[in-house]
Amino acid sequence: MTGPVTDPVTDPAPGPVTGAAGRRRTGRRPGDSGARDAILAAARRAFGTGGFAGSTIRGIAREAGVDPALVHHYFGTKDRLFAAALELPLDPTTVIPGLVAQGRDGLGERLARTFLGVWDGTPGQGPMLAMLRSAVSDPTTAGSLRDFLTRVVLEPLAGAAGAHEGAALRASLAASQLVGVAMARYVVGLEPLASASIDELAPPLGAVLDRHLAG
Amino acid sequence: MTGPVTDPVTDPAPGPVTGAAGRRRTGRRPGDSGARDAILAAARRAFGTGGFAGSTIRGIAREAGVDPALVHHYFGTKDRLFAAALELPLDPTTVIPGLVAQGRDGLGERLARTFLGVWDGTPGQGPMLAMLRSAVSDPTTAGSLRDFLTRVVLEPLAGAAGAHEGAALRASLAASQLVGVAMARYVVGLEPLASASIDELAPPLGAVLDRHLAG
Numbered sequence: 280m281t282g283p284v285t286d287p288v289t290d291p292a293p294g295p296v297t298g299a300a301g302r303r304r305t306g307r308r309p310g311d312s313g314a315r316d317a318i319l320a321a322a323r324r325a326f327g328t329g330g331f332a333g334s335t336i337r338g339i340a341r342e343a344g345v346d347p348a349l350v351h352h353y354f355g356t357k358d359r360l361f362a363a364a365l366e367l368p369l370d371p372t373t374v375i376p377g378l379v380a381q382g383r384d385g386l387g388e389r390l391a392r393t394f395l396g397v398w399d400g401t402p403g404q405g406p407m408l409a410m411l412r413s414a415v416s417d418p419t420t421a422g423s424l425r426d427f428l429t430r431v432v433l434e435p436l437a438g439a440a441g442a443h444e445g446a447a448l449r450a451s452l453a454a455s456q457l458v459g460v461a462m463a464r465y466v467v468g469l470e471p472l473a474s475a476s477i478d479e480l481a482p483p484l485g486a487v488l489d490r491h492l493a494g
Numbered sequence: 495m496t497g498p499v500t501d502p503v504t505d506p507a508p509g510p511v512t513g514a515a516g517r518r519r520t521g522r523r524p525g526d527s528g529a530r531d532a533i534l535a536a537a538r539r540a541f542g543t544g545g546f547a548g549s550t551i552r553g554i555a556r557e558a559g560v561d562p563a564l565v566h567h568y569f570g571t572k573d574r575l576f577a578a579a580l581e582l583p584l585d586p587t588t589v590i591p592g593l594v595a596q597g598r599d600g601l602g603e604r605l606a607r608t609f610l611g612v613w614d615g616t617p618g619q620g621p622m623l624a625m626l627r628s629a630v631s632d633p634t635t636a637g638s639l640r641d642f643l644t645r646v647v648l649e650p651l652a653g654a655a656g657a658h659e660g661a662a663l664r665a666s667l668a669a670s671q672l673v674g675v676a677m678a679r680y681v682v683g684l685e686p687l688a689s690a691s692i693d694e695l696a697p698p699l700g701a702v703l704d705r706h707l708a709g
Contacts, residue, residue: 411630412630412631414681414682415626415627415630415631415677415681416627416630416631421681421682421683422683424682425682425683425684425685428682428684429684429685433684447685447686448686448687448690448694448698449698451678451684451685451686451687452675452687452695452698452699452702454678454684454687455671455674455675455677455678455679455684455687456670456671456674456702457674458674458677458678458682459670459671459672459673459674459675459677460667460670460674462630462670462673462674462677463666463669463670463673464670466629466630466636467629467636467639467640467643467673468636468637468640469640469643469644469648469666469669469670470640470644470662470666471662471663471666472663472666472667472669472670475663479663480667483663483664483667483705483706483709484667486705487667487671487702487705487706490698490701490702490705491698491702494698
């Protein structure tokens with residue numbers, strides 16, 4: 280529950296200074312990107328050691344040597360900070376509610392296309408694959424992934440699945456299909472799924488996601 | 495591709511002797527169980543280092559210090575030896591074809607019940623979970639899992655899905671749903687899926703597996 284915390288007074292974090300120096304050549308405001316990078320680095324360490332539930336905005340701010348208000352300014356919520364730490368090419372805290380808001384008709388296929396698009400569009404599948412790998416070997420990371428999936432993916436999907444009984448179970452079954460596709464396509468390389476195009480996969484996956492969500 | 499191979503002439507494997515001595519107290523025929531244990535131990539080493547495709551019955555027999563005929567006598571095929579090395583409570587090389595042989599009606603639910611029954615019925619999920627963990631960190635194990643799933647699970651399921659176009663892709667999508675349920679239920683602990691009973695999970699999972707297989 281307690282990750283390594285740096286006291287900014289006795290042990291100032293070198294991140295912002297280094298980051299600012301690195302960015303200066305690009306012409307950006309040096310202080311901003313340096314602090315942002317330091318917050319992300321502190322967040323990755325905190326989520327990695329304390330898990331999602333065991334990490335706080337306040338603790339991450341302290342480790343990054345910044346005010347908690349700056350963390351809220353850049354990232355809003357802990358969910359969004361977690362998503363940013365995963366370096367996802369899009370923000371699931373806004374994308375999933377956006378997909379759901381378009382209605383239940385075709386929701387499964389939109390979900391499948393978005394999910395596969397994010398994974399296929401990330402060279403080497405980067406931090407998402409690292410998180411999946413880490414989740415199966417480390418219970419803390421598994422807990423972070425579980426909390427993140429529950430709040431960012433399952434709760435909006437359960438809302439879309441309707442308020443009647445079993446919505447949460449149906450949403451978790453839909454999430455299990457997405458996790459399974461990521462495992463089969465990007466980790467195990469199960470053919471022909473691994474080489475199939477998004478256009479081939481989205482309709483059957485979408486039908487099954489709709490079946491899970493609608494019950 | 496080449497695991498550590500022991501030459502039984504210059505470097506006799508101690509496995510069978512130790513195994514036989516260990517079993518003698520139980521009253522079993524010492525030679526049989528000792529050789530069987532030695533073959534399984536050699537098989538786990540070979541599959542772990544050389545992968546499924548890179549391992550041969552002949553090489554495993556050599557490392558175990560037995561004749562290849564004895565490996566065939568105990569385990570039949572390399573698929574069955576692999577299944578035995580996983581310590582599964584039942585043999586998927588006979589169970590899957592058995593499920594398929596009962597016809598397409600209700601196949602998805604029979605498959606879901608059998609799959610969940612095997613995982614739930616194995617305390618701590620033992621070697622299956624170890625293999626899943628290992629597959630995400632080690633490409634060789636991922637390759638072994640892929641080959642095993644393809645030959646023992648996907649090919650019979652693709653047969654059940656019919657000979658028409660896309661059967662192999664549909665079978666691999668069904669397999670991805672099973673892998674995803676194992677990940678969500680036993681690795682990540684995604685609720686309420688992780689705590690749901692087999693009776694709650696089998697109908698929705700079965701419907702989706704049927705949808706995948708039937709296209």
